Amino acid sequence: MKDGSRLSSPPVYRLINAQEAINSSAQATDNGRVDINLESRLCKTLSLLVAPYSETDAKPAAQAASEIPPPPPYTEAGPQSIRLNIVIQVVGSRGDVQPFVALGMELQRHGHRVRLATHDTFGNFVSASGLEFFPVGGDPAELMAYMVKNPGLVPSMKSLRAGDIQKKRKMVAEMLGGFWRSCVEPDPATQRPFVAEAIIANPPSFAHVHCAQALGVPLHLMFTMPWTSTRSFCHPLANLKASGESGISQEVANYVSYMTVEWLTWQGLGDIINDWRETLDLEPVPFSEGPSLAETLKVPFTYCWSPALIPKPNDWPAHIDVCGFFFRDTPNFTPDxxxxxxxxxxxxxxxxxxxxxxxxxxxxxxxxxxxxxxxxxxxxxxxxxxxxxxxxxxxxxxxxxxxxxxxxxxxxxxxxxxxxxxxxxxxxxxxxxxxxxxxxxxxxxxxxxxxxxxxxxxxxxxxxxxxxxxxxxxxxxxxxxxxxxxxxxxxxxxxxxEAGVRRAVASFHTNLPLEKMRCDVLPHLAASWSLKTNDRKMVKISKEAAQVLVAESKVKWSDLKQYESKPTHIELRRWDPITATASSLAVTGAGMVTSAADIVVKPIQAFSRSSSHAHDSRKKDSRASHRSPSPDSNNNDNIYGKPAALDLSQIAAHSDKQPPPPTNRAVVVEALRGSASGIGGFFKHWTKGMYVDMPLAVSEGLRNAPRLYGGAVYDPGAVTDWKTGGAAAGKNFAHGLVEGFGGLVTGPVQGAKRGGGALGAAKGAGVGLLNLGAKMTSGVLGLTAYTAQGLYMSARAAMHGETRRLVREARRGEGEYASMVGQAKGVVVERKGVVEAFDELLRGEGVLK
CATH class of the missing domain: 3.40.50.2000 (Glycogen Phosphorylase B;)
Structure with missing residues (x-):
């Protein structure tokens, strides 16, 4: 996400309350659409973020059928064609699922193993098509009924009054967990191990980018409706409203409609997604980054509609394609x-x-x-x-x-x-x-x-x-x-x-980082492990090859590190030191207030649950006593061990499977733990905010400040651990020195060229002085800030490693399974060939990427 040269100009400095701004700018209607008020404060602020259109950022759209290139020829997968475990994640009705069935069948023809993860009710439909099916929960009928009134699962006031929002939020939480399991759990029908090596998803599945981040694999989004910001037409879920005094052009208004719908959606689901991310050992996504996250990360996107019906907009970049509708083969059908x-x-x-x-x-x-x-x-x-x-x-x-x-x-x-x-x-x-x-x-x-x-x-x-x-x-x-x-x-x-499905598969393959994905030993398989050789070269190894090499004592499991073919880094963009500092203070303060409240709230909740449980137990005991038979009644529940009669009422009374009532001591312990966690959270947020987040926010804000007045900005790279943190600190300091002092010389020269004469040179000199102050200060602060951030990321990874351990075990399990059955995605792995190829790599005879 850090790409200093590509970020648009920042908005005019203005602090706004996000919740109030969203509520005043957009409102969900009862027909699943969003009314957007272009005269609202938020829309006007967002309009300032819309960068001028640049032809260099786009791929020209085909305006007529004659300009559309012919579909790629269909060929069977060759011996060197990479063969991946692909999970397709879909939310929606049968009409949403069916195009992805056609896509999955085409991917299988290219040798991939394809799993389609969606609602349980579509299991037979998916399996009958020859694809693996993974159930993720969620009732599509309820979901469709809800979305009739709530666009993108953002609740309208009518739904809030009806009280059904919490039920649907629980459904989304259930599906998020199901989608993660679809990436790492064995096939439910055959128990054949599976770990995703690439993810394809429709945007409303919501889990896609987070699963890809946890696994470090490529993601490709596909959808049947526009979901990427464009100036060409409004968001399909939006109704634009203005009296003509908004000052926003139609093209900018169209673009803002996508940003607003994304903000609304994140407002409704961001907390659920971040709570779920915590279970994956991922940090929360900041509120400012959650909306339009896929666009910021430049996730490849394929739209499955006909370009003859809707041509690709000119402002969509090359990693976004319009391929045509997805059609499956006409099924064999005999009518009644x-x-x-x-x-x-x-x-x-x-x-x-x-x-x-x-x-x-x-x-x-x-x-x-x-x-x-x-x-x-x-x-x-x-x-x-x-x-x-x-x-x-x-x-x-x-x-x-x-x-x-x-x-x-x-x-x-x-x-x-x-x-x-x-x-x-x-x-x-x-x-x-x-x-x-x-x-x-x-x-x-x-x-x-x-x-x-x-x-x-x-x-x-x-x-x-x-x-x-x-x-x-x-x-x-x-x-x-x-x-x-x-x-x-x-x-x-x-x-x-148009051959939409074949085009989509070609688009998917084109956007894969193939050379980073390939195993160096078996190039037709994806790498899951990496190994550093004695001469410090890195060898990428697939699950199947690793199993053979370990069995042949060529490597040890402890030597192999988990490999990520497409790492995802979600970072907070900071425009300037003022907004960066204010944002950091707000986040730190919110965390401290929440933790402080937990000191009192969690003990109250513990005692409240205990009281409620005791009350329910007394009610059940009372009902049970009224149901108890008299001593004279003819029953079989006696001390002689005769079979007891089946009492359906007793079964009903215990069908909720509640745990046994907690003891007073257990309640007190739970209350103390809750209070202690609140105290710990308070000091954690304070310490991290003061010693990590705040210095980093100021340093990043100062680093980006030159963009406010036309200066260049250097990107020191993503900070993921203590090594990259130290490297970023050094790079930022060095560039701060060089560019800061260099700007004192080049600033006047460039100003004179742009502005002409002494006045332009004076302006350039002023910019040079501003750059010197901002970049030097950022460089000095960054020595501590980037290093501290790197140390924090390493410490967090060490303390939150359960997900990585799970992925590691799942990858080993799939490799063991492949070795046991003698196959790897349908291709026999010859142990001798693997060993020989590995030895060649170590001798330097192979080609390492």
Whole structure:
């Protein structure tokens, strides 16, 4: 994240309360979108962070189908093609999961081992496609119902009043843990060990960048809707509102909409994510860095929509691609006799379905659909979906109520498609050249409806709250025109030439740091370990090769260090010494206040839990005594050991599996521990803030200060341990001396060139003096600050090593498994060949990267 030459100009100095600023600038609506007030203080401040567009930072977008390069040719993976363990992490409905099934199948054709981690309910769907499945929890039906009213899981006021926000936050916490386990745990079905060597994810899975950081592996994001800031169009979840007096241009407003939605999302989930990061031994992500973290880290991104529908914006850099929709092969499907008979009985029908949308009143919606169909005189197929439309109705000669059926098969046999605007359903309809009506419920669905209308392949979308039989009938009539049919066919012809899945796989491979990933002994496998040779060279070794070398006594496990092919460093950007110091003080103060409160709060919580447990136990004992049979009753629960009768009420009373009630001594101990942890936390935050964070903030702020007045800024590199801390301190001090004093000479010369004459030289001299003060002071302070930060990072790593130990054991376990079964991702590892290749490397005959 530290890239001094690429950071945009800092905003005008202004301290704002983040919570109040967000609340006044944006508000979640009840249709899963965000109303953004461009005249708010936050939006105006964020607009100052939008750097001027530079052509050098972007890759020109293909504006027409003829400019889109042909898809890469499909070839079987060669012997030197790297073969990875890839986990694909997805949150959403079946429409969100299905494109990644197609992606996973294509990745398998290239020799990769692919695991798809998503909601439990999609297990059979994923497994039937030949991919490994890993359940992560979360109910997609509940999630979709919630997201109808809460964009990006950011709660609206209605949801807060309803009290369901806490339940959904728990669901997110459950899924975060599930996604981490999907990276390191064996296959649930076969128990075959698995450790991820690369991660592909859709952004709402939220765990992706943090799992990648914990493992040190590459991450690639893929999504069906725009998620990267651009000046070309607004965020699909945002409604921009302004009276014309905001002073923000439309292009800047579009860009700010992405920043605001990200801030809202982090506000709603940042604490959950940081609590979970603590379980992975990762430091919390600062509030200022959580939003737009993927953009700051320049994580590769592939968008799976047709560039013929939405070309790649010009301000997206080269590591962001638009590849086309992801389509799987048309599945083998035999329709029920009733469906086949209906399709053959007349002209192609109109399809109506809303998939995973959870509808409040499905019967009323069904009545609206039936009325519109009858008024237009068309035949129709109404998909029941998750809301079970037409649950009390039976099919007739004009309307067929459909259960589950693959869209790829069905959309070839209909004339018009009417749906909610999910990206997958939209793509399938357009690919088959079917005019489309979108009835959006929430989120990005209005966006896709607008895109279809702009292409002429359908009418303007009909928001679900405005849907009635008259409007729907008019939309159907529009879709039956020659104009709509021709536009749909043109779009289909362009999409068929795109090969989106193959392009996406090519994009994934292109963005991999392949030479850093390859094992030096077995180049077709990924390195998991590193070994320093006697001449200080580093050898990268895969799990499979390491197992062989240890078995052959060539190396010891203690010699091998965990290797990270793509380290992730999340650091706090500091614009200037004032804001840097204020931010550091705020963070330190918040930590101290929270810890001080824990001194009192935690003992109270301990006694409160004990009291509540005792009260519940008395209630249960009371109920049990009323249920106890009399001595004269005929029961089998007696001292002679006869089988006891099954008492369902007793089972129910103990089904919550609560631990035994704590003793008074245990409660006191827990209370004392809680109070002690609060005291310890108070002094920890104070010590770290005063001796590490504050000096580093001032040093970093002064280092970046020259950017305020056009000066250059040197980046001493990321601080990850005591070695890099010392190196950064030395580099910053040396550059402070050289550039500070050098600026006294070069400043006037450069000022004269830019400003002309003596006045420009005087300005340059002033800049040189400012640079000297800032850089020299930063260099001197940095000797202590960077060193202290490095020592802290090393000490923290030593005390929080459980995750690294877990990853180490998982990697060893997979290597042992591969050795035991004699295979490594489908390729036999020859022990003799591994030893010979390793010996060649040590003799210097191999090539070390």
């Amino acid at each position: 006799p009733e469906l086949a008979k209906f399709l053959e009985a007349g002209p192609p029908p109109t399809y109506i379905g809303f998939g995973s949308i959870v509808i409040d009143d499905p019967e009323a919606l069904t009545a609206t659909l039936v009325e519109a169909v009858k008024s237009t005189g068309v035949r129709a197929i109404i998909s029941r979906g998750w809301s079970n439309l037409g649950r009390n109705r039976v099919s007739d000669e004009n309307i067929f109520y459909l259960g589950d059926c693959p869209h790829e098969w069905l959309f070839q046999r209909v004339s018009v498609v009417i749906h909610h605007g999910g990206a997958g359903t939209t793509a399938c309809g357009l690919l088959n050249g079917r005019p489309t009506v979108v009835v959006p419920w929430f989120g990005d669905q209005p966006f896709w409806g607008d895109m279809i209308a702009a292409a002429g392949a359908g009418p303007s979308p009909i928001p679900q709250k405005q849907l009635n039989a008259t409007k729907l009938a008019a939309a159907i009539r529009f879709c039956l025109t020659q104009q709509a049919s021709a536009a749909s066919e043109r779009m289909a012809a362009e999409m068929r030439s």
